[in-house]
Amino acid sequence: MLASGRRDREIRSVNGKLHLFLRGLLGTLALLVLAAPAPARADAAFTQFIASLWPEAQAAGVSRETFERETRGLEPDYKLPDLALPGRPATGAGKQAEFVQVPADYVREATIERLAAEGRRLMQKYQPVLAQIERQFGVPGPVVLAIWGRETDFGRYTEPHDALRVMATQAYAGRRKAQYRTEFILALKILDEGVVPRKAFRASWAGATGLTQFLPSDYFAHGVSLEGNAHPDIWRSVPDALASAAKQLADKGWQPGLRWAYEVRAPANADCTLGVPEVQRPIGDWVRAGFQPIGVRLSAAELAQPASLLQPEGIYGPSFLTTKNYFVIKEYNFSDLYVLFVGHLSDRMTNPQPFATPWAASTQLRTSSVEAMQKHLARLGLYGDKIDGKAGMLTRAAVGAYQKSAGLKVDCWPSEGVLQSMGAAR
Template identity: 75%
Template sequence: MRCFRRPFAAGFLLALALSGAPSPAEAADAGFERFVASVWPEASAAGVSRATFERETRGLEPDYGLPDLALPGRPETGAPAQPEFVRPPADYIKEASIARLAGEGRRLLGMHRAALDKIEARFGVPGNVVLAIWGRETDYGRSPERYDTLRVVATQAYVGRRKDQYRTEFVLALKILDQGVVARKDFRASWAGATGLTQFLPSEYFKHGVDLDGSGRVDIWHSVPDALASAAKQLADKGWQPGLRWAYEVRAPAQADCTAGVPEVRRPIGAWIDAGFVPVRGRSVSAAERAEPASLLQPEGIYGPSFLTTKNYFVIKEYNFSDLYVLFVGHLSDRILSPETFATPWSASSQLKTKSVEAMQRHLTRLGFYRDKVDGKAGMLTRAALGAYQKAAGLKVDCWPSEAVLQSLGAAR
């Protein structure tokens, strides 16, 4: 049958072209052109010149291959599964990667000491922390981004699932180009539009960008001092507390309740220690540190390492809403200064797929244990809800999503 379909299709398209009727692709592109034109008043109000607008949008085409789009007549692609949520901790926080990045981080710590000292004095964020963010985001600038930033944010504004947000990003991306800070060929981004050495959306660039090197412009694509200072300012703007650790690794007592591992359960570090959560390697904790509030984090439930997470942990989490991301950045920042690995090894060898975690969240919602969004991400709230179900069902309480517990949930009434 294929040998008949191809000529028919070709003949149909030829007839369509001769008739003057636009093809679906042409109609879509015409719609995109109208969309781009509609943005001009907002771009003009933001200070973008007409010459820049015309130059940068001439020939601009949507990229329908991007994730997280809502295309008419096509199932929503959704955001790609982030490795932070689908890989077990040991696979995400690989010792080989940490060791390599830490070694490079120590070299960069010396190379950029003057700028990093200035950053810490101004924003209160230590140099090893912003270096760890740079290392995780772009491998210290070695990981080139695949996409043209302007095309990404224009496409997401046109057919993405967050059109309003990306319409603003589109306007601000044009403003960046209008200011001549970066050439279009160097204006590369992730599929979501994050750009530069430390991965900022255009809106974050204007909110948190810092000209630390005194060049007269904020250049997060080529200037390491500007990129690191901008990352530090973003953390400071989100509430970074100078002099406070991001987390303390602890050994949990045998009777520890893993369902307490949620941000809402905050106690002074001293109270956790008095309850049997002992800092590893005999680490001493000052009186001031004991008074700081912290939450319990057990990324693998009762298995693997346990942490007491401070306010600064959650500040880093605003950079990327993943516990494993924060653990990677936090641990890397520590390793830049010290060779000590996690005291307790990771133990999980597999992680449930996103669809299985979504099913688990739906079951937990149905049974009244979970009240957050169904997103397929087994974060703190999902693990705690799972532990609460295990308690109620008389199962072993380990707060770790597994196929066995998923089957139990599916059968529960």
């Protein structure tokens, strides 16, 4: 009996210790569960928005199977720029290099030379394709190669975002919802047609996709298959991508046989406020006013061509007389620096000479500072374009007009000194 009682007490002791251990373990697990981050909740409003687009997708010819497959589990990417979210700070426009770098940094000589060398190799490799493109669309091979080189480094660069997610996010929360609503539907149509698998359907934050960077609407408007594919493949077919880029330029008014621009040496008394697209004169008139073309002899036909003055750094750095084809390239990407890069790169594939006038050591104001400058210029009636913080042609000319009125040195460059002068005026 004594042995039995002692055994019972030992069992009760063990059971008690086990009970305390289990209670402690459960408590610890509870604390861990409470401390763990809650699983991400689906964005119900976004999901509902995407579902509401089915009738539009159906009208565009997208199958229900594709719509369900590609939108299942789709979530917005609120880290994208250019969004306007209720209750959150605006994310602002994307910091594209074309609008935040000075020309010397964007049109970097080492980069141009590297891409030009690769472009010369590709001119040989794709000579029959490029010849066919020029016969069909009137766009020289070096120009479409330069676009390919600028956009994706001849296919070496892969865009970081899922294209469908970008279109969906921008359609739901972007600043241009109506535009991206259409782009989202057309992106679904691309997937429905089986042109490119979803994993290869990559895009920039703004939705540009493929070797030569088209929005889905551009793809359907200008896409062409040089290889005879059922659908143009701008993601994996170099001939299709180059031909589609050429067709886009041709559709927007490219003139065969016309240069994109001529570098000129500007006279010392040149009025930089004339550097706007609206001021067009025959090249011969510019030459008679003292703007001397560098490195070329112009024919009578060239001298008769209308051109605009472009001075990307105001009176500093190189000056150019730009033709209609300059502005056609600008419709591909609305940036003077982009067009300069593409145009100069295309020239360098056949001529090794860099710009005759070097870029100046200028600094670029912050986007917010340029925006403040534009608002002040608008209040004075000197500027009537978008308030976007980008120092384009019209902004530079307006700065020059302000400098004239304020008795400052007229250089048409948005500098800190001009901004300070405006601050003092206010």
